[in-house]
Amino acid sequence: MSDVPISPSVRQVEDRQRFALGLAVATAVAIGATVGTLALDQTEPPQDRQILVRARQYAYDPPVIRANRGDRLFLKLVALDVVHGFFLEGYDLDVEITPQQNKFKVRHPSRHDDWAEQEEVIVVVDKPGKFRFRCSHTCGSLHPFMSGELIVEPNHVLHAGLGAGGGLFLGSVVIAWRRAHRASRVRV
Amino acid sequence: MQVAYESDQTAAPAPATARRAGGRNGVDLCAAIPGLRSVLKWRPLQFWLSWVNLVFFAAFMAAGLFGSPVGSHNIMIVFVWILWWFLLITLLVPFLSRIWCTMCPLPSFGEWLQRLRFIGVWVGNGPAKQRTRFFGLSRAWPKALQNIWLQNVGFLGLAVFSALLVTRPIVSTAVLGGMIVLALGLSLVYRQRAFCMYLCPVSGFLGLYSMTATVAIRVKDRELCRGHKEKECLLGCAKGYGCPWFQYVGTMERNNYCGMCLECFKTCPYDNVTLYLRPFCSETTLKGVDEAFKAFIMVALALVYSITLLGPWGVVKDWANASESGNWAGFAIYAGSVVGLCLVLFPSLHLGAAALGRRLAAVHAVKLKAVFVGFAYAWVPLGLLAWVAFSVPLVMVNGAYILLVLSDPMGRGWDLLGTATVQWHPIFPEWIPLVQVPLLLVGLFLALSRSLRVSQRLFGELSAAVPAVIPIWGLATVVTAVFMVFFVG
Numbered sequence: 001m002s003d004v005p006i007s008p009s010v011r012q013v014e015d016r017q018r019f020a021l022g023l024a025v026a027t028a029v030a031i032g033a034t035v036g037t038l039a040l041d042q043t044e045p046p047q048d049r050q051i052l053v054r055a056r057q058y059a060y061d062p063p064v065i066r067a068n069r070g071d072r073l074f075l076k077l078v079a080l081d082v083v084h085g086f087f088l089e090g091y092d093l094d095v096e097i098t099p100q101q102n103k104f105k106v107r108h109p110s111r112h113d114d115w116a117e118q119e120e121v122i123v124v125v126d127k128p129g130k131f132r133f134r135c136s137h138t139c140g141s142l143h144p145f146m147s148g149e150l151i152v153e154p155n156h157v158l159h160a161g162l163g164a165g166g167g168l169f170l171g172s173v174v175i176a177w178r179r180a181h182r183a184s185r186v187r188v
Numbered sequence: 189m190q191v192a193y194e195s196d197q198t199a200a201p202a203p204a205t206a207r208r209a210g211g212r213n214g215v216d217l218c219a220a221i222p223g224l225r226s227v228l229k230w231r232p233l234q235f236w237l238s239w240v241n242l243v244f245f246a247a248f249m250a251a252g253l254f255g256s257p258v259g260s261h262n263i264m265i266v267f268v269w270i271l272w273w274f275l276l277i278t279l280l281v282p283f284l285s286r287i288w289c290t291m292c293p294l295p296s297f298g299e300w301l302q303r304l305r306f307i308g309v310w311v312g313n314g315p316a317k318q319r320t321r322f323f324g325l326s327r328a329w330p331k332a333l334q335n336i337w338l339q340n341v342g343f344l345g346l347a348v349f350s351a352l353l354v355t356r357p358i359v360s361t362a363v364l365g366g367m368i369v370l371a372l373g374l375s376l377v378y379r380q381r382a383f384c385m386y387l388c389p390v391s392g393f394l395g396l397y398s399m400t401a402t403v404a405i406r407v408k409d410r411e412l413c414r415g416h417k418e419k420e421c422l423l424g425c426a427k428g429y430g431c432p433w434f435q436y437v438g439t440m441e442r443n444n445y446c447g448m449c450l451e452c453f454k455t456c457p458y459d460n461v462t463l464y465l466r467p468f469c470s471e472t473t474l475k476g477v478d479e480a481f482k483a484f485i486m487v488a489l490a491l492v493y494s495i496t497l498l499g500p501w502g503v504v505k506d507w508a509n510a511s512e513s514g515n516w517a518g519f520a521i522y523a524g525s526v527v528g529l530c531l532v533l534f535p536s537l538h539l540g541a542a543a544l545g546r547r548l549a550a551v552h553a554v555k556l557k558a559v560f561v562g563f564a565y566a567w568v569p570l571g572l573l574a575w576v577a578f579s580v581p582l583v584m585v586n587g588a589y590i591l592l593v594l595s596d597p598m599g600r601g602w603d604l605l606g607t608a609t610v611q612w613h614p615i616f617p618e619w620i621p622l623v624q625v626p627l628l629l630v631g632l633f634l635a636l637s638r639s640l641r642v643s644q645r646l647f648g649e650l651s652a653a654v655p656a657v658i659p660i661w662g663l664a665t666v667v668t669a670v671f672m673v674f675f676v677g
Binding site for chain 2: 025029056057058059060061063064087089090109127129130131132134136138140141142143144145146147148149151155157158160161162164165166168169172173176177179180181183184
């Protein structure tokens with residue numbers, strides 16, 4: 001198959017069509033993201049939550065902590081088998097938990113401070129979204145995959161993402177349907 | 189899979205972007221970059237690339253054998269399953285196609301043994317002096333196995349044991365060492381790169397995702413090849429070997445089975461072979477149910493790994509990690525679920541969507557098998573981007589281990605570069621969801637747009653192609669949403 005030269009006018013039309021298509025798709029995604037955020041975001045008044053986190057090879061119990069923005073989490077942490085860590089992403093918190101001890105060591109990595117022994121750690125969850133807590137002390141073969149989840153509602157990223165995906169699908173259906181309809185009209 | 193001697197896109201015009209870029213294949217990089225052709229034609233290139241790789245590989249194997257059994261403190265695990273995997277899936281395959289196969293150390297011993305040379309070309313004497321020779325039986329691979337089913341099964345088998353494979357240095361060493369031995373053994377019996385072509389579990393997904401790559405080796409002028417009788421690119425000559433991957437570059441339209449060994453650059457007497465730069469996801473044709481299943485397996489495994497390795501559920505980790513937890517009944521449930529998801533549930537959903545689409549299109553001349561295989565392409569960009577979204581956190585979270593093992597590769601308490609005491613700390617972990625969601629949306633967009641292209645090729649008129657593709661679009665959107673929930677929800 002040899003290359004077919006394309007005239008500038010055809011190129012301009014193709015470019016214009018592609019730009020219009022891209023704009024339409026981007027609009028559908030943006031509308032979807034907005035609708036998703038508005039429809040799925042729910043806010044509830046802040047409250048205090050007492051949570052006991054048990055760490056064992058290679059998981060935490062509870063595996064998922066759900067909270068609302070503004071909640072205060074009163075965390076007690078225990079290790080059931082070996083020394084584990086509890087590094088909470090996004091909240092600058094690292095904890096070292098030793099088995100059979102009521103107290104655990106706490107520090108804030110960004111401040112490079114020393115470990116402080118505590119019986120409870122309080123976290124005010126002021127940032128919405130999903131944050132993983134991970135073991136920060138090598139505890140065995142699956143150590144790099146030992147994690148749990150803190151989900152702080154409203155999870156804008158998830159809701160916007162789901163909405164954007166839905167918008168992309170619906171927008172694509174509408175655009176493709178119109179193109180098909182136009183093509184069949186031209187043929188007639 | 190059929191060995192791609194025929195054009196696979198004869199019915200479809202080249203994409204406008206490709207045409208505009210300077211030809212049906214894209215931009216000729218050998219013409220655009222001075223000296224590139226000379227580099228690609230330089231006979232020792234592949235040897236040196238694979239040799240350097242082999243040196244590192246041998247060091248990793250030694251660390252796997254004699255180093256710490258703790259994966260995060262052993263360079264074998266950290267470099268192979270975190271750094272190499274990340275580079276492979278996020279950069280090498282999408283941008284450079286199967287460049288990994290150019291330098292892969294696994295088949296090197298076998299290839300050197302077949303050729304009885306590291307670099308040069310072994311040509312015959314007398315009447316056969318223009319043809320290359322090989323040590324070993326040089327048998328043809330069994331016809332019934334000339335597909336990627338063995339690669340599918342091999343990859344799925346490894347995936348079931350992934351919790352063991354990617355965390356135990358000794359297991360990684362045994363598996364990779366076993367692959368070298370297998371490749372060596374097969375090279376003595378079968379022609380050229382039979383191991384890479386039909387058995388290597390990595391090769392299977394590299395082939396699938398190389399279809400998306402922004403580079404491709406193709407000929408500049410097909411007419412020249414058609415009129416050229418000697419076919420050195422297939423049969424070999426004094427300058428190089430015939431394609432070790434059994435491909436005829438003169439009509440090659442897909443990257444799937446081009447191992448980028450660059451022999452065709454050396455053998456072509458007309459310099460008709462070149463490297464093209466082209467838009468992402470230019471190839472949209474899957475051939476055969478085996479390739480379709482590879483696409484299903486890869487998407488399903490991205491989901492499985494997201495649950496098993498990145499997820500918070502200890503029960504699933506215990507099941508997958510049965511050699512330590514001792515929960516073999518749980519492992520049986522896990523293995524059965526993984527295989528069932530990959531080989532039954534996901535293909536069934538796809539089949540349902542394809543059948544519904546065919547019914548909506550009301551074009552009964554198009555066979556259901558063609559729709560099933562064709563639409564499986566939707567899972568190629570979506571699967572690749574899902575794997576990228578899975579792999580990005582691996583490096584952002586475990587990047588500190590890379591620094592650690594650079595100084596202490598065996599986990600023996602060394603501090604060669606002064607980085608052995610680096611405190612583990614994830615790199616901007618709160619940004620991970622903001623990276624993953626756009627990646628998944630890009631994957632979905634490419635799945636939708638490219639599957640419409642496939643649908644047009646199958647059904648012709650848009651009035652039939654659009655309704656036909658909508659069920660697959662719906663399924664792709666649902667799968668994307670499921671990934672989002674696991675990643676950021």
